[in-house]
Amino acid sequence: MFKYEKKLQYPVNITKKDLKMAKYLSAQYGGPDSELSASLQYMNQRYSMPDEKGKALLTDIATEELGHLEMIATMIYQLTKDATIEDFKNAGMGGNFTIHDGTFFLNDPNGVPFTTAYISTTGDHITDLESDMAAEQRARATYEHLMDLTNDPDVLGPLDFLRQREIVHYQRFKELRNYYLENQIK
Amino acid sequence: MYEYDYRNNLDYYNYTNNNYNKPMYTKDENPKSLYDPYNGFIRGNMFPNLYNSYKLSKPRDITPNNEKEALLLFVDSIGFAAHDISLYLDIYSDDKDMIDLFNQYRTEANKLMDEYQSKYGPLVINSDATNKIPWSWDDRPWPWEN
Numbered sequence: 001m002f003k004y005e006k007k008l009q010y011p012v013n014i015t016k017k018d019l020k021m022a023k024y025l026s027a028q029y030g031g032p033d034s035e036l037s038a039s040l041q042y043m044n045q046r047y048s049m050p051d052e053k054g055k056a057l058l059t060d061i062a063t064e065e066l067g068h069l070e071m072i073a074t075m076i077y078q079l080t081k082d083a084t085i086e087d088f089k090n091a092g093m094g095g096n097f098t099i100h101d102g103t104f105f106l107n108d109p110n111g112v113p114f115t116t117a118y119i120s121t122t123g124d125h126i127t128d129l130e131s132d133m134a135a136e137q138r139a140r141a142t143y144e145h146l147m148d149l150t151n152d153p154d155v156l157g158p159l160d161f162l163r164q165r166e167i168v169h170y171q172r173f174k175e176l177r178n179y180y181l182e183n184q185i186k
Numbered sequence: 187m188y189e190y191d192y193r194n195n196l197d198y199y200n201y202t203n204n205n206y207n208k209p210m211y212t213k214d215e216n217p218k219s220l221y222d223p224y225n226g227f228i229r230g231n232m233f234p235n236l237y238n239s240y241k242l243s244k245p246r247d248i249t250p251n252n253e254k255e256a257l258l259l260f261v262d263s264i265g266f267a268a269h270d271i272s273l274y275l276d277i278y279s280d281d282k283d284m285i286d287l288f289n290q291y292r293t294e295a296n297k298l299m300d301e302y303q304s305k306y307g308p309l310v311i312n313s314d315a316t317n318k319i320p321w322s323w324d325d326r327p328w329p330w331e332n
Contacts (some may be wrong), residue, residue, distance in 0.1 A: 003310060003311065003312075004310070004311065005264070005309055005310055006288075006308065006309045006310070006323075006328070006329060007258065007261075007309050007329050008264070008329045009266070010227070010230070010262065010266075010331070011248060011255075011262070012330075014331045015332075031288070031308050052312075053276055053279065055283060056276040057273065057276040057277065060272065060273055060276060060281075062271065064269070068315070070329060070330070073330060074329060074330040077330045078330070078332060115300075123266075143240075144241075147240060147242075148240045148241070151244060156241070156242060156246065157246035159265065160230065160239075160240070160241075160242055160246065161228075161229075161230035162230065163230070164229055164230030164231045164237070165230050165231075165242060166235060166239075167234065167238065168230075168273065170233050170268065171236055172273050172274070172276070173279060175277050175289055176277055178192055179277060
C-alpha cells in the first residue's frame with residue numbers, strides 16, 4: 001500500500017506569477033510523457049517482471065514519479081496563485097478558466113486530456129524496459145524544452161532536478177535490461 | 187544533405203546527446219566517488235559519472251531562510267541520498283559497500299525526520315508527532331503551499 005509524506009521530494013518556492021509557464025508545465029502533469037504517464041506505466045508493468053530486481057525497480061521508480069507529479073502540480077499552483085481572469089485570458093488560458101475556474105486539470109498545454117493510450121505494457125519485459133527507457137528520454141527532452149521557456153531561477157531549479165532524475169532512471173532501466181539480456185533471464 | 191554514416195560510425199557513444207552516459211552494464215560503482223548528500227540533492231543525482239547539466243552553468247544552491255527550512259534541507263538531502271542509492275541497489279544487490287552507505291544515510295535520515303517532526307509537526311501519519319491535541323496532521327502548510 002502507499003503512505004503519504006507531507007513534503008515535496010525537492011523544495012518548490014515560486015514567487016513570480018507566470019501563467020504561460022504554468023500552461024507549458026501541464027505537459028508534465030497530464031501530457032503524453034508526463035510524470036503521471038511514467039508512474040502508471042511502470043506500476044502497471046511491474047507484474048510481468050521476471051525477477052525481484054525488476055519488481056523492485058519498477059515499484060520504486062513508479063512511486064518516485066508520483067512525487068514528481070506533486071512537484072509539477074506545486075509549480076503550476078504557485079505560478080497561477082492569485083491570478084485574475086485577465087491573467088488567464090492574456091496567457092491563452094481562457095479555455096482553462098471556462099472549464100476549470102482558476103484550478104488546473106490533467107491535460108497537456110494544448111488542452112488535450114490525459115489518456116492511458118499514452119502508456120504501454122506488452123508483458124515482454126525487454127520490450128517494456130526499452131519502452132521505459134524511451135519514456136525517460138522523452139521526459140528528459142520535455143524538461144529541456146521547459147527549461148528553454150523560462151529564466152526564473154525558482155522554476156529552473158526544480159526543472160533541473162526533475163530532468164536529472166530522468167537521466168538516473170534511464171540508466172537504471174538500461175542496466176536492468178542489459179542484465180536480463182546478458183543473463184538470459186526470461 | 188545528411189552526411190552522418192550511422193552504419194560505419196561505431197563511435198556513437200560519443201554522440202553529444204545530453205543523456206550520454208555509461209553505455210554498458212557495469213557493477214564497478216565506487217561508493218567513495220558519490221557526491222555528498224547536499225551536492226547530490228541539488229543536482230538530483232548522487233552519481234557523478236551519470237551527471238550532466240543543461241542550460242544552468244552550475245546546479246542551483248538551496249539557501250534555507252530559517253531553522254525549520256535548514257532542518258528540512260537535511261531531511262530532504264540525506265533522504266534523497268538513501269533513495270538514489272536504493273535504486274542502484276535494486277539492480278546491484280550484492281554490493282556490500284553500497285549497502286553500508288545506504289544504511290548510514292537511512293539511519294541518519296530517520297533520525298533527522300524524527301527531529302523535524304517533533305519540532306514542526308508530522309510529515310508521516312505514523313509519526314509520534316501525531317500524539318497531540320488538537321489533531322495536527324491537518325496543520326498548514328501543505329507541500330504545495332508556500
